[in-house]
Amino acid sequence: MIRSLLAGVLYAFASFVTMSGASAQTPSASVASGGAPLKVQTSWIGNSFGFGDGSWTQINITAIAVTPDGKVYTDSPWDESGAEAGIYKDGKMLGYANGTHGWGNGGGNAVALNHRYAFIAVTVGTERGHLVGKGVWPEKGHQWYGVTRRALAEPQRTAPFQPVANAADPRARLAASFLIVNDVASDTHSEVTGLAANDTMLYVASAATDRVDLYDPESMQRKSSFDVHQPGHLALGADGTLWVLTDILDGKPKLAHYSATGQKLDDTLPLPADSVPVDVAIDAQGRVLIADNGPRQQVLxxxxxxxxYAASGTLGERGGIFSGVAGRPGPQRFNGLTAVGADARGNVYVASNGLGPNFAPAGTSLGAGLGATLESYAPDGKRLWNVEGLLFVDGAWIDPARPNSVYTGNKRFELDLSKPAGQQWTYAGFLSNRFKYPEDPVFHVDQWPGLPIARQLKGRTILYLTDMYSDHLKIYRFDAARDGETAIPSGYIAGRGLRDVNAIPDAPPGGDWMWRDTNGNGRFEADEFARNSSGTRLIGGWGWWVDTAGDIWHTVDAKGIYRFHFGGFDKAGNPVYSYDDMKSYPLPAPFNQVHRAVYDASTDSLYATGYTDDAPYQKPQWKEVGRVLVRYDKWSSGRPDARYTVKLPWDTNAKPLVTIIGVTVEGQYVFAVEPAGIVHVFDKQRGNEVGVIKPGPEVGGASGWVDVANGISAARRSDGEYLVFVEEDARGKVMMYRWKPA
Incomplete structure (x- = not known):
């Protein structure tokens, strides 16, 4: 029945597009050009530093080491702008180690200090065989895991311990300062998982090889090794004994105590039964500190x-960010602990990333998308400072119920626009609760939460998240009385049947299905899935849009445009969508592919972008919206009128590449953003370009790449000012531009 119905719709629409104003008329056409810069204030949300002075907080922290005077050295597998190994003190970023990013280099999960050096776990690869140089890069098909040694006072300066092949080549100097611990096939994970050091010994743990190696920190020659099952982070006591996390790949880490030479000691710590120790440190009093990433979310x-050894205290609210009002951040409300350390004054330092460390062979930590926080606490528990790098591959959308509230992929921020740029945001909510809703696809489906669209439907706020590659759509509901800030998994429209989608429990194979949490428990259950019954596979395509009435619009390249009607709410509070209540539209003239469709319910207008015979698809930028924008009026009438056509900026030979990667409609304007972050503003009534928005001095005049299909949104405030949010891929934030048209 549904197949024949869709066939009739397709036939009817094909008839009217050849006769109606969509093609019979010749709509006005204009070519977007480099418009005049608009007068805006540049601000941002989600990072303690905006890069105006060259500083930013890295997007993930999985290990820390602290000097006696409170300088914190970090490590992590990835930071988009190369600060995998950062240095912080007194709430300021002092710099980063460099040489841990690009040209085959990557970060890691361990760091240690002695009086002379910083030892940082890193990786070195060949960029799929493109990097060749004996002693500088591995052989083709191989990967090195090891330790880079840096001067403690100046970590960007390497500290070679072997001959430098070419002193003028910075890569050769990196190689001369790099200790190869494991040389393995490029598809094998054999990371350095723990480091500890003093002036006479460097301890290096490797979970994949079940060993701890002992090196001379000056010559970097291996002295001995001892066996430990899956060793992780290490802590070296003043008495020379070594605390070792073990069994870290099995998902149930433990703690063991060893002598300086590797004999296992018979004492241990009385850890709570439900604890998940992820880091160990020793303070100046000789106390052992454990970062517990289990339900307690505390430092023990x-x-x-x-x-x-006996328990002698804790730091942090029991339950962390999930206690009390779940998801509300604040001092001592830890969230995904990864590391702990202490200085000589008794101050304690805690790092978290929203999830915790992930040493499993599956790959890099999801924490790179859930946000890094580094905090310092005085001995009495008072927070002294914190720095945050909370966003990565993320956008922002104004909360429709609260004009000074902003949603991102899995966070909420509050705005105070009376404050200076960069100080206008406050972290207000973490939306993902892995303890109550462990099957939340944020933790399993892709490496980043997704790009938000928030709508208020019948008095309820619903959050929709597209992923980085526009493969699927996640839907969330809220219940503040029971779940605080938590976004409750509510619905899901799946795309391709790839590894990520197939990771969802009980999911039908092959993708192209829909799920709704009919019993309200936030878990995926077999009887809650519906396969696509339309007869047309609806996978692929780049365009997702949710209009103010709650209808979901999806473009599938040359197949057409699909509209899922909002069918109200079910008894569990989920918005209802079904394949039986979906409308299909063929490509409107003049398009041969449509990559975005933005519907404005207030005017019954559709803004479509894509490619035409005169402006065909080419391959250089696969997430782009297309080369042409058309506004269609009277879209729902069955005979839409093409009001105007705009040829969008497009120059694949330019550096950086000029095209449009995201588009949104708000108020009187259409906002379109280039991958390099330049925003073009068009008058939505006539299609003419009003001007462009570029990043200002507040962020160093720089924007990272816009690397997602839905990386821009806008909101018109009651006083006529527009807030324009743009994904900023480089430095852990989202741009926020304030523009008030004259």
Missing amino acids: FFTKQGGR
């Missing part, structure tokens, strides 16, 4: 009493 203190 243990003191030696009568020859044995």
Whole structure:
């Protein structure tokens, strides 16, 4: 029945597009050009630093080491702008180690210090065989995991311990300062998972090889090794003994105590049964500190009493960010602990990334998309400072119920626009609760939460998230009385049947299905899935849009435009969508592919972008919206009128590449953003370009690449000012431009 119905719709629409104003008339055409810069204030959300002075907080922290005077050295597998190994003190970013990003280099999950050096776990590869140089890069098909040694006072300066092949070549100097611990096939994970050091010994843990190696920190020659099952982070005591996290790949880490030479000692710590130790440190008093990433979300203190260790205190609210009002951040409300350390004054330092460390062979940590936080606490528990790098591959959308509230992929921020640029945001909510809703696809489906669209439907706020590659759509509901800030998994429209989508429990194979949480428990269950019954596979395509009435619009390249009607709410509070209540539209003239469709319900207008015979698809930028924008009026009438056509900026020979990667409609304007972050503003009534928005001095005049299909949104405030949000891929934030038309 549904197949014949869709066939009739396709036939009817094909008839009217050949006769109606969509093609019979010749709409006005204009070519977008480099318009005059608009007067805007540049601001941002989600990062403690905006890069105006060259500083930013890295997007993930999985290990820290602290000097006696409180300087914190970090490590992580990835930071988009190369700050995998950052240095912080007193709430300021002092710099980063460099040489851990690009040209085959990557970060890691461990860092240690002695009085002379910083030892940082890193990786070195060949960029799929493109990098060749004996002693500088591995052989083709191989990957090196090891330790880079840096001067403690100046970590960007390498500290070679072997001959430098070419002193003028910075890569050769990196190689001369790099200790190869594991040389393995490029598809094998054999990371350095723990480091500890003093002036006479460097300890290097490798979970994949079940060993801890001992090196001379000056010559970097291996002295000995001892066996430990899956060793992770290490802590070296003043007495020379070594605390070792073990079993870290099995998902149930433990703690063991060893002598300086590797004999296992018979003492241990009385860890709670449900604890998940992810890091260990020793403070100036000799106490052992454990970062517990289990349900407690606390730092646990243990003191030696009568020859044995006993629990002697905690830091952090029990339950962390999920206690009390779930998802509300604040001092001592930890979220995904990864590392702990202490200085000589008794101050404690805690790093978190929204999830915790992930040493499993599956790949890099999801924490790179959930946000990094580094905090310092005085001995009395008062927070001294914190820095945050909370966003990556993320956009922002104004909360439709609260004009000073902003949603991102899995966070909420509050705005105070009376403050200076960069100080206008406050982190207000973490939306993902892995303890209550462990099957939330944020944690399983893709490496980043997704790009938000928030709508208020019948008095309820619903959050929709597209992913980086526009493969699927996640839907969330809220219940503040029961779940605080948590976004509850509510619905899902799946695209391709790839690894990520197939990771969803009980999902039908092959993708192209829909799920709704009919019993309201936030889990995926077999009887809650519906396969696509339309007869047309609806996978692929780049365009997702949710209009103010709650209808979902999806473009599938040359196949057409699809509209899922909002069918109200079910008894669990989920918005209802179905394949039986979906409308299909063929490509409107003049398009041969449509990549975006933005519907304005207030005027019954559709803004479509894509390619035509005169402006065909080419391959250089696969996420682009297309080369042409057309506004169609009276879209729902069955005979839409093409009001105007705009040829969008497009120059594949330019550096950086000029094309449009995201488009949105708000108020009186159409906003379109280039991959390099330049925003073109068009009058939505006539299609003429009003001007462009570029990043200002507040962010160093720089924007990272817009690397997603829905990386721009806008909101018109009651006083006529527009807030324009743009994904900023480089430095852990979202751009926020404030523009008030004259």
